[in-house]
Amino acid sequence: MAQVSLRDVSKIYPPDVKAVDNVRFGVENKEFMVLLGPSGCGKSTTLRMIAGLEDITKGDIFIADKRVNNIPAKDRNIAMVFQNYALYPHMTVFENMAFGLKLRKYPKSEIISRVHEAADILGLKKYLDRKPKKLSGGERQRVAVGRAIVRKPTVFLFDEPLSNLDAKLRVQMRTELNKLHLRLQTTMIYVTHDQTEAMTMGNRIAVMKGGTLQQLADPLTIYDKPTNKFVAGFLGTPPMNFLNGKILKKESRLYFDEGKFQVKVNEKMYKKLDGYVGKDIVFGVRPEDIYDKLFTSQPAAENIIRVNCEVVEPMGSEVYLHLNTGLHQFIARVGSHNRPPINQEMDLVIDMSKVHFFDKETESAIV
Numbered sequence: 575m576a577q578v579s580l581r582d583v584s585k586i587y588p589p590d591v592k593a594v595d596n597v598r599f600g601v602e603n604k605e606f607m608v609l610l611g612p613s614g615c616g617k618s619t620t621l622r623m624i625a626g627l628e629d630i631t632k633g634d635i636f637i638a639d640k641r642v643n644n645i646p647a648k649d650r651n652i653a654m655v656f657q658n659y660a661l662y663p664h665m666t667v668f669e670n671m672a673f674g675l676k677l678r679k680y681p682k683s684e685i686i687s688r689v690h691e692a693a694d695i696l697g698l699k700k701y702l703d704r705k706p707k708k709l710s711g712g713e714r715q716r717v718a719v720g721r722a723i724v725r726k727p728t729v730f731l732f733d734e735p736l737s738n739l740d741a742k743l744r745v746q747m748r749t750e751l752n753k754l755h756l757r758l759q760t761t762m763i764y765v766t767h768d769q770t771e772a773m774t775m776g777n778r779i780a781v782m783k784g785g786t787l788q789q790l791a792d793p794l795t796i797y798d799k800p801t802n803k804f805v806a807g808f809l810g811t812p813p814m815n816f817l818n819g820k821i822l823k824k825e826s827r828l829y830f831d832e833g834k835f836q837v838k839v840n841e842k843m844y845k846k847l848d849g850y851v852g853k854d855i856v857f858g859v860r861p862e863d864i865y866d867k868l869f870t871s872q873p874a875a876e877n878i879i880r881v882n883c884e885v886v887e888p889m890g891s892e893v894y895l896h897l898n899t900g901l902h903q904f905i906a907r908v909g910s911h912n913r914p915p916i917n918q919e920m921d922l923v924i925d926m927s928k929v930h931f932f933d934k935e936t937e938s939a940i941v
């Protein structure tokens with residue numbers, strides 16, 4: 575049995591806000607699970623129900639084989655780290671980290687040894703006598719993590735712990751939390767709206783939208799095989815391009831017809847697309863699967879499209895091309911030396927083995 579199991583869990587805030595809707599998943603022992611989704615999709619509510627800070631309206635939560643629905647937060651052996659750190663300003667770093675253990679009446683020697691061990695892991699030893707206001711944002715965040723570590727919980731819960739840090743520090747703390755997970759070998763559930771954090775930290779990612787679970791898989795599966803248009807568009811920078819069009823059949827071959835261009839569908843996808851011939855469909859292609867024809871050895875025949883290049887954005891290691899077919903705007907991500915002239919037509923090649931198709935009505939992935 576999984577370390578943490580949610581069985582058809584719902585949360586309705588009075589009178590009728592369905593914050594979490596029939597969510598079902600299991601987190602394995604020692605796993606780093608990420609809950610990813612836009613603001614308001616129910617991530618914090620899910621985490622708070624696991625922690626015992628929020629009642630469960632429907633369904634069951636199990637932690638280490640025990641149904642915890644009616645077990646108070648303090649008895650769940652879970653530690654939670656919040657976005658705003660929630661440190662006590664009048665206490666030193668040591669006292670902040672020791673506070674939870676003191677409340678639970680741990681012996682003094684045990685408290686000292688645990689706090690020093692955590693401070694050592696987190697590089698906080700020289701700050702133990704300081705008050706939080708004399709620490710940087712990153713150091714405060716580490717104290718908040720330290721306060722969780724000293725408890726030696728069965729499960730760590732993190733609710734957007736890095737979102738108050740600047741971009742550079744966020745990247746650094748991301749790596750530190752990854753290392754911490756490897757070192758502690760404890761189950762972690764991590765909430766974020768940041769798809770890069772999710773991709774780089776999670777063993778698996780649970781993508782949520784509107785209180786429901788959209789897809790649960792390892793990061794590469796989520797990226798390469800999104801189950802629907804929402805998941806496809808939520809991961810990746812720049813995000814996947816979506817172009818509306820139709821599937822055409824000519825001499826037993828299938829084509830995607832955007833209106834201004836046609837590209838031949840990869841034969842591997844024929845079976846699943848056959849039922850869509852003549853129908854509206856959504857074509858999805860990631861910016862990195864589009865190439866400037868002059869700069870690629872991608873096999874081109876029947877995958878070439880002619881578009882207008884409107885903006886060229888050099889990013890240093892790569893270039894974003896903002897393109898227009900006349901009907902749709904989209905973005906290609908190409909090599910750093912690739913600077914086509916703007917407001918001129920150019921030929922692009924699409925890697926048709928990598929594209930996606932979505933049902934226009936249901937937005938589910940077809941292939």
Ligand SMILES: Nc1ncnc2c1ncn2[C@@H]1O[C@H](COP(=O)(O)OP(=O)(O)O)[C@@H](O)[C@H]1O
Pocket residue numbers: 587588591592593611612613614615616617618619620
């Ligand atoms: N205490 C509350 N009372 C009523 N509605 C709430 C409460 N807390 C959250 N909600 C609503 O529940 C939904 C999910 O919120 P939340 O779990 O905080 O989302 P997230 O953490 O993904 O941003 C939102 O629509 C939010 O407005």
Ligand SMILES: [Mg+2]
Pocket residue numbers: 617618619
């Ligand atoms: Mg939240």
